[in-house]
Amino acid sequence: MxxxxxxxxxxxxxxxxxxxxxxxxxxxxxxxxxxxxxxxxxxxxxxxxxxxxxxxxxxxxxxxxxxxxxxxxxxxxxxxxxxxxxxxxxxxxxxxxxxxxxxxxxxxxxxxxxxxxxxxxxxxxxxxxxxxxxxxxxxxxxxxxxxxxxxxxxxxVFGTGHHAAVSAGVKQGSNVAVVGDGAVGLLGVLAAHRLGAARIVLMSRHEDRQNLGRDFGATDIVAARGDEGIAAVKELFDGIGADAVLECVGTKDSMDQALRVARPGGQVGFVGVPSGGPELPVRQLFDSNVGVRGGMAxxxxxxxxxxxxxxxxxxxxxxxxxxxxxxxxxxxxxxxxxxxxxxxxxxxx
Amino acid sequence: MxxxxxxxxxxxxxxxxxxxxxxxxxxxxxxxxxxxxxxxxxxxxxxxxxxxxxxxxxxxxxxxxxxxxxxxxxxxxxxxxxxxxxxxxxxxxxxxxxxxxxxxxxxxxxxxxxxxxxxxxxxxxxxxxxxxxxxxxxxxxxxxxxxxxxxxxxxxVFGTGHHAAVSAGVKQGSNVAVVGDGAVGLLGVLAAHRLGAARIVLMSRHEDRQNLGRDFGATDIVAARGDEGIAAVKELFDGIGADAVLECVGTKDSMDQALRVARPGGQVGFVGVPSGGPELPVRQLFDSNVGVRGGMAxxxxxxxxxxxxxxxxxxxxxxxxxxxxxxxxxxxxxxxxxxxxxxxxxxxx
CATH class of the missing domain: 3.90.180.10 (Medium-chain alcohol dehydrogenases, catalytic domain)
Known part of the structure; x- marks a missing residue:
């Protein structure tokens, strides 16, 4: 064979x-x-x-x-x-x-x-x-x-996107942000939509992926990254951030972005394979009560x-x-x- | 005054x-x-x-x-x-x-x-x-x-122990481990008991605190620390660890212990003020699907x-x-x- x-x-x-x-x-x-x-x-x-x-x-x-x-x-x-x-x-x-x-x-x-x-x-x-x-x-x-x-x-890939949504605690009415517009991130959008999210922001700079994200249930697209992207997501959610954030990349930058777009007491569900082992800043988690769950789906x-x-x-x-x-x-x-x-x-x- | x-x-x-x-x-x-x-x-x-x-x-x-x-x-x-x-x-x-x-x-x-x-x-x-x-x-x-x-x-202190239990996801029937036998840890035991935990292991080396912990609902005491303590807790729970772990100290060692006594897919609720900012090992979390939630109660x-x-x-x-x-x-x-x-x-x- x-x-x-x-x-x-x-x-x-x-x-x-x-x-x-x-x-x-x-x-x-x-x-x-x-x-x-x-x-x-x-x-x-x-x-x-x-x-x-x-x-x-x-x-x-x-x-x-x-x-x-x-x-x-x-x-x-x-x-x-x-x-x-x-x-x-x-x-x-x-x-x-x-x-x-x-x-x-x-x-x-x-x-x-x-x-x-x-x-x-x-x-x-x-x-x-x-x-x-x-x-x-x-x-x-x-x-x-x-x-x-x-x-x-x-x-x-769909089970992994679903795991990100489940780990982030997405439920009926949740405000959701998705970091990562690869296949997993896009299917995280679909999974969050299926679980009843009220609003889903996809962070993406690629038009074809934005379009597929919208078809899967994204209600908003944020193309900006870094501080500007974080501010744009917070703006959409009462100025405080999302209830649930799906981290679907696995780099230090993407995790940082995910933690910072979550509202106080929010939850990050992560499924991106950690590249180079970005460590989580426990003091930041302590101060914000943002939870982190996820892993190999x-x-x-x-x-x-x-x-x-x-x-x-x-x-x-x-x-x-x-x-x-x-x-x-x-x-x-x-x-x-x-x-x-x-x-x-x-x-x- | x-x-x-x-x-x-x-x-x-x-x-x-x-x-x-x-x-x-x-x-x-x-x-x-x-x-x-x-x-x-x-x-x-x-x-x-x-x-x-x-x-x-x-x-x-x-x-x-x-x-x-x-x-x-x-x-x-x-x-x-x-x-x-x-x-x-x-x-x-x-x-x-x-x-x-x-x-x-x-x-x-x-x-x-x-x-x-x-x-x-x-x-x-x-x-x-x-x-x-x-x-x-x-x-x-x-x-x-x-x-x-x-x-x-x-x-x-009771609200903080309760927050550890809530953040760890303690519910009816949970198997719980508590790291820390200070006032917060002891009240974490009481909170976990109140939330319906089936079994609560208190990690403690002090007899007076062990006794109060038992009065508050601890079913088991593990006095050993480090690898030996972790093995003893896992032994009590199917060899895999606890569903919910309350981290009530805030040091790098106590967090390490908490993460390692949680079963795959378990959850650590942490309320110890992070001393010296122990960073969380994201690869370990990824591989085990152990979640971490908590912070200032x-x-x-x-x-x-x-x-x-x-x-x-x-x-x-x-x-x-x-x-x-x-x-x-x-x-x-x-x-x-x-x-x-x-x-x-x-x-x-």
């Missing part, structure tokens, strides 16, 4: 690799129908994170179950399934608490499963899933082709909640995919996202 | 000062019935915070209204009143949002009111209250003398909620006062708390 390997900065290759096989009784092999490139994949592509040795890459996919191990009971061969961006058992105390990203038997696509066996990356033709009954969610039936991009967002816990509205077509989160390529052109997919020619690229094996 | 002035390290004096007078129409003058020394007063007494010039000190008091300005309508001369540790209007957007410590017209006892007029410290015979109708809460009638210490805790917003159970005698938060002295002996009060001979000292003018 073919899959994607990252060799180093600006160097991803579509190459022939061994097809994965069932190892444990709880495994499934899934034939990938669609995968995609994540903003976090770009850390290595841009040379910000090291690539000590060539590595399989990709962690978002939907597909069809090709085979299952002897202990799999909930998932069946032929099911169309959505996987989260990690492997989890859904039975341990952390999974039951709603935090599958802290599963006691967690595994990572493109890395290893809980027992140390290699797990193929998802930007490939087949993936092995160690906890098939835990990780995978089967759709009610096979989806129409145009539904596939929307379903694929449940693997990571437990998207598996959200799939059942979000799926019905995606399945029915009421929500169209897959609109963040503004480029679709054959998997064989994965190098171009990375380049397009790196050069900001695309928000997010969908890949079909 | 007499009041307390801090001159520098280990130097507080009971001395003659001018009696405050009404300045604005919204003012009241309150004759202090009881005041006390706060752990945060010790920062200057210990020389950790500077004392650039002699300053009036103290911010917790209950008393009787002696006179009111022409615009005061809710509070009457002769009322027995509880004041929060700051002055607030209760009408601005932040007060209405529940965060009176961010009142747009906030003032500080021992500092200044919103308009720059000096505000007497509360460790004195009389205090001027700029927003009498906002800050002061009158009790249903004059309290019996033995109720006074319990009522006094609503000025700061908006105790004014809590007085009405907590008062009935204190008034009825159902709750006895004033048990944290283990020493009572005449105000004239305020220097001994500071020394006793500094040398940990007392948890918290009540002063009577």
């Amino acid at each position: 073919h899959a994607t390997t990252i060799y180093g900065k600006n160097d991803v290759r579509y190459e022939e690799v061994p097809k994965p096989e069932l190892i444990r009784g709880t495994d499934a092999i899934v034939k990938v129908v669609a995968a995609c490139v994540c903003g976090s994949d770009l850390w290595r592509y841009r040379g910000i994170s090291p690539v000590p040795r060539p590595a399989r890459i990709g962690h978002e996919f939907v597909g069809v179950v090709e085979s299952v191990g002897s202990e799999v009971s909930r998932i069946e061969v032929g099911d169309f399934v959505i996987a989260p961006f990690y492997d989890c058992d859904m039975t341990c105390v952390n999974c039951r608490n709603g935090f599958t990203t802290s599963c006691l038997e967690i595994g990572w696509w493109g890395g290893h499963d809980h027992w140390g066996n290699a797990l193929p990356g998802a930007q490939g033709e087949y993936v092995r899933v160690p906890h098939a009954d835990g990780s995978l969610v089967a759709t009610p039936s096979w989806p129409a082709d145009e539904l596939v991009p929307h379903l694929l967002t449940l693997a990571d 437990p998207v598996r816990n959200y799939i059942e909640e979000l799926l019905p509205e995606v399945w029915s077509g009421a929500l169209k989160p897959g609109r963040v995919f503004d480029l679709e390529l054959p998997l064989a052109e994965v190098a171009e997919a990375y380049a397009a996202m790196d050069e900001r020619r695309a928000i997010k690229v969908l890949l079909r094996p | 007499h009041a307390t002035t801090i001159y520098g390290k280990n130097d507080v004096r009971y001395e003659e000062v001018p009696k405050p007078e009404l300045i604005r129409g919204t003012d009241a003058i309150v004759k202090v019935v009881a005041a006390c020394v706060c752990g945060s007063d010790l920062w200057r007494y210990r020389g950790i915070s500077p004392v650039p010039r002699p300053a009036r000190i103290g911010h917790e008091f209950v008393g009787v209204v002696e006179s009111v300005g022409s615009e005061v309508s809710r509070i009457e001369v002769g009322d027995f009143v509880i004041a929060p540790f700051y002055d607030c209007d209760m009408t601005c957007v932040n007060c209405r949002n529940g965060f009176t410590t961010s009142c747009l017209e906030i003032g500080w006892w021992g500092g200044h009111d919103h308009w720059g007029n000096a505000l007497p410290g509360a460790q004195g015979e009389y205090v001027r209250v700029p927003h009498a109708d906002g800050s002061l809460v009158a009790t249903p009638s004059w309290p019996a003398d033995e109720l006074v210490p319990h009522l006094l805790t609503l000025a700061d 908006p105790v004014r917003n809590y007085i009405e909620e907590l008062l009935p159970e204190v008034w009825s005698g159902a709750l006895k938060p004033g048990r944290v006062f283990d020493l009572e002295l005449p105000l004239a002996e305020v220097a001994e009060a500071y020394a006793a708390m500094d040398e940990r001979r007392a948890i918290k000292v009540l002063l009577r003018p």
Whole structure:
């Protein structure tokens, strides 16, 4: 089969690799129908994170179950399934608490499963899933082709935007600000809208993203950044700031902006992978009573909640995919996202 | 009249000062019935915070209204009143949002009111209250003398312990850990118990405080600190840690301990005044999904909620006062708390 390997900065290759096989009784092999490139994949592509040795890459996919191990009971061969961006058992105390990203038997696509066996990356033709009954969610039936991009967002990016909104405490009537106009930020807008936010300000300087943000439910756009941007957001909300702020970038500057557009007693929900470990200023939090919650999104816990509205077509989160390529052109997919020619690229094996 | 002035390290004096007078129409003058020394007063007494010039000190008091300005309508001369540790209007957007410590017209006892007029410290015979109708809460009638210490805790320390519990998200059935066995930590235990916590672990090495903690509702005591203490708390809670952690100290070590005894997806409520600005490790928060909320407690917003159970005698938060002295002996009060001979000292003018 073919899959994607990252060799180093600006160097991803579509190459022939061994097809994965069932190892444990709880495994499934899934034939990938669609995968995609994540903003976090770009850390290595841009040379910000090291690539000590060539590595399989990709962690978002939907597909069809090709085979299952002897202990799999909930998932069946032929099911169309959505996987989260990690492997989890859904039975341990952390999974039951709603935090599958802290599963006691967690595994990572493109890395290893809980027992140390290699797990193929998802930007490939087949993936092995160690906890098939835990990780995978089967759709009610096979989806129409145009539904596939929307379903694929449940693997990571929509669930992550939703996690930002949930972590920020968005509820009916909330005043919300969203920092970051990438795919996660845009879907944070959609998630906040779905949760009943009264007003949603998207901080964005790009017209195409502003437009999609408005379609997803943003009521206001603030293009200014820094002190000027913060003042503009506060102005919109009684001069004090937003009830809930979604931090969807992960840099020191974006976190600073998020903390400062929150009103006293407000809450920042953060899902941007922290780049370079921006530390949080505890005295500023103390003085303002602004809370901070978030992290790696437990998207598996959200799939059942979000799926019905995606399945029915009421929500169209897959609109963040503004480029679709054959998997064989994965190098171009990375380049397009790196050069900001695309928000997010969908890949079909 | 007499009041307390801090001159520098280990130097507080009971001395003659001018009696405050009404300045604005919204003012009241309150004759202090009881005041006390706060752990945060010790920062200057210990020389950790500077004392650039002699300053009036103290911010917790209950008393009787002696006179009111022409615009005061809710509070009457002769009322027995509880004041929060700051002055607030209760009408601005932040007060209405529940965060009176961010009142747009906030003032500080021992500092200044919103308009720059000096505000007497509360460790004195009389205090001027700029927003009498906002800050002061009158009790249903004059309290019996033995109720006074319990009522006094609503000025700061019980409301602050309650804020830690609220910020940590304590609810019916929560597993709770409390870091800090000072007056705030102990009242954090009481607050968590009141909110329905199933199990409350107090981290304490002092037998008298352990005993009071048990009386307030602690179900378990962990005396170990550092890695050993963290392991002991996790052991009590499924090996993963507590749902809610109350950080009631304010040092880098105590915050580290709090973050590490929280389970994945748990929440730390912090009210310890950050000493030396311990920054929060955002990558650790990201990986664990542990949230952090808290800060300067908006105790004014809590007085009405907590008062009935204190008034009825159902709750006895004033048990944290283990020493009572005449105000004239305020220097001994500071020394006793500094040398940990007392948890918290009540002063009577």
